[in-house]
Amino acid sequence: xxxxxxxxxxxxxxxxxxxxxxxxxxxxxxxxxxxxxxxxxxxxxxxxxxxxxxxxxxxxxxxxxxxxxxxxxxxxxxxxxxxxxxxxxxxxxxxxxxxxxxxxxxxxxxxxxxxxxxxxxxxxxxxxxxxxxxxxxxxxxxxxxxxxxxxxxxxxxxxxxxxxxxxxxxxxxxxxxxxxxxxxxxxxxxxxxxxxxxxxxxxxxxxxxxxxxxxxxxxxxxxxxxxxxxxxxxxxxxxxxxxxxxxxxxxxxxxxxxxxxxxxxxxxxxxxxxxxxxxxxxxxxxxxxxxxxxxxxxxxxxxxxxxxxxxxxxxxxxxxxxxxxxxxxxxxxxxxxxxxxxxxxxxxxxxxxxxxxxxxxxxxxxxxxxxxxxxxxxxxxxxxxxxxxxxxxxxxxxxxxxxxxxxxxxxxxxxxxxxxxxxxxxxxxxxxxxxxxxxxxxxxxxxxxxxxxxxxxxxxxxxxxxxxxxxxxxxxxxxxxxxxxxxxxxxxxxxxxxxxxxxxxxxxxxxxxxxxxxxxxxxxxxxxxxxxxxxxxxxxxxx
Ligand code: G1P
Ligand code: ZN
Numbered sequence: 446x447x448x449x450x451x452x453x454x455x456x457x458x459x460x461x462x463x464x465x466x467x468x469x470x471x472x473x474x475x476x477x478x479x480x481x482x483x484x485x486x487x488x489x490x491x492x493x494x495x496x497x498x499x500x501x502x503x504x505x506x507x508x509x510x511x512x513x514x515x516x517x518x519x520x521x522x523x524x525x526x527x528x529x530x531x532x533x534x535x536x537x538x539x540x541x542x543x544x545x546x547x548x549x550x551x552x553x554x555x556x557x558x559x560x561x562x563x564x565x566x567x568x569x570x571x572x573x574x575x576x577x578x579x580x581x582x583x584x585x586x587x588x589x590x591x592x593x594x595x596x597x598x599x600x601x602x603x604x605x606x607x608x609x610x611x612x613x614x615x616x617x618x619x620x621x622x623x624x625x626x627x628x629x630x631x632x633x634x635x636x637x638x639x640x641x642x643x644x645x646x647x648x649x650x651x652x653x654x655x656x657x658x659x660x661x662x663x664x665x666x667x668x669x670x671x672x673x674x675x676x677x678x679x680x681x682x683x684x685x686x687x688x689x690x691x692x693x694x695x696x697x698x699x700x701x702x703x704x705x706x707x708x709x710x711x712x713x714x715x716x717x718x719x720x721x722x723x724x725x726x727x728x729x730x731x732x733x734x735x736x737x738x739x740x741x742x743x744x745x746x747x748x749x750x751x752x753x754x755x756x757x758x759x760x761x762x763x764x765x766x767x768x769x770x771x772x773x774x775x776x777x778x779x780x781x782x783x784x785x786x787x788x789x790x791x792x793x794x795x796x797x798x799x800x801x802x803x804x805x806x807x808x809x810x811x812x813x814x815x816x817x818x819x820x821x822x823x824x825x826x827x828x829x830x831x832x833x834x835x836x837x838x839x840x841x842x843x844x845x846x847x848x849x850x851x852x853x854x855x856x857x858x859x860x861x862x863x864x865x866x867x868x869x870x871x872x873x874x875x876x877x878x879x880x881x882x883x884x885x886x887x888x889x890x891x892x893x894x895x896x897x898x899x900x901x902x903x904x905x906x907x908x909x910x911x912x913x914x915x916x917x918x919x920x921x922x923x924x925x926x927x928x929x930x931x932x933x934x935x936x937x938x939x940x941x942x943x944x945x946x947x948x949x950x951x952x953x954x955x956x957x958x959x960x961x962x963x964x965x966x967x968x969x970x971x972x973x974x975x976x977x978x979x980x981x982x983x984x985x986x987x988x
Pocket of ligand 1: 463464558766789790791808809810812930931932933934941
């Protein structure tokens with residue numbers, strides 16, 4: 446095997462964000478761009494010599510070309526083996542499972558998650574560590590350091606590998622094992638859930654629609670829902686992964702999965718609607734006439750997890766990202782188990798899961814998962830809902846109402862202000878940060894601030910500290926607003942404003958969330974003077 450050592454210059458801007466490195470696809474296609482990052486990953490983990498990696502992606506534009514480059518670089522850097530999903534496909538949770546199951550040295554996952562795909566859209570790459578989870582901050586920092594000082598990379602001068610058929614092949618000495626991307630994941634799901642009861646549910650006429658949004662979960666959902674669980678053919682829609690996700694945003698929320706949302710609110714609605722994102726780690730759950738917010742879904746799943754065999758013995762604890770609503774905290778309190786609040790991003794759950802401090806975790810951004818892998822897992826959440834429905838035999842809406850009757854309801858919404866000039870966004874956040882200490886006692890639109898701070902996280906397992914993780918303002922009457930800037934965007938800055946209003950067990954649980962949150966929204970707008978600062982008060986996306 447001929448190995449080329451190519452001299453290169455460091456490339457600016459390769460700092461991994463909330464979830465790996467994300468850029469415009471054309472940026473990733475620039476000569477040396479991907480190579481720089483991959484070599485930096487290998488260098489940051491003391492080289493690839495003799496190691497085994499998992500590689501796969503969500504099938505977006507440039508996925509296959511990127512994988513071929515990674516294979517050549519892995520071979521040139523002395524890797525012993527790379528496990529690749531057939532046709533280069535692996536969902537993020539399936540990749541996490543493979544990394545763990547085959548005790549590999551980690552994996553490279555190619556995806557920009559829910560961001561659109563295509564030559565003019567987004568691409569991304571993320572290194573996951575041997576526990577199957579996203580690299581923690583000390584490793585992403587080491588990778589970034591490498592990208593800033595790299596002077597050469599190694600790449601094999603070899604023909605491309607056939608990824609279309611399953612089987613082992615070789616690139617020089619390195620084994621390339623092309624595997625069925627679904628099989629191991631399907632076996633894992635069958636080990637967690639009661640497939641017999643879920644089969645019976647479908648056999649009894651239960652109907653659902655799963656929208657794979659032209660993304661990677663199509664083959665997984667087909668094999669599991671329509672295959673193993675006997676749901677009728679056609680249950681899974683938009684099931685074939687496409688390079689540009691059918692021209693849409695593969696983001697499972699009421700805005701981007703509007704067709705599914707409309708169906709679920711109509712008289713023809715099936716019993717359950719679900720969707721997942723580009724790389725299969727996010728999920729959306731909708732009952733007939735009942736959208737389940739991700740924060741509520743986390744709480745309901747935690748409260749009912751014992752219906753599934755894997756969680757029958759109970760949960761060791763629950764974790765949520767800070768901006769996620771407090772709904773799951775109420776469940777943890779009733780169960781007398783630990784509850785942890787982490788910064789945004791799945792990487793912060795890894796230590797808690799490894800130390801068995803938590804079993805289930807989730808984020809308001811449609812991410813839910815458990816200790817079965819070290820990533821959030823869209824299809825897992827859908828299957829846990831199905832397992833619960835198979836046991837409780839009640840409509841999703843009734844399960845929600847019953848939940849709120851026991852715990853009260855955390856009305857919740859997130860407002861995204863996209864493509865703000867980065868300067869304006871930073872100034873807004875800086876000014877608000879400077880005011881934090883003086884806010885308590887002041888009133889905005891009639892709501893008095895009780896507390897305000899900037900979130901920083903002390904990891905209880907390894908003692909690491911992550912500062913600057915979002916500004917929090919609490920108001921009297923159990924309301925909270927959180928502000929943070931997105932770490933996954935590729936254009937300008939996105940301000941995320943998270944709004945929350947608790948209504949206790951005796952209150953009204955059936956309001957439109959936007960009505961229930963009106964007072965909090967008014968207070969937020971007055972406090973930030975958002976209209977004058979960014980020229981608009983209406984967000985681009987409300988979830
Ligand atoms: C967003 C979500 C966050 C999630 C991440 C990756 O990050 O808010 O919860 O972990 O995508 O899916 P953000 O753009 O807010 O940094
Ligand atoms: Zn994703």
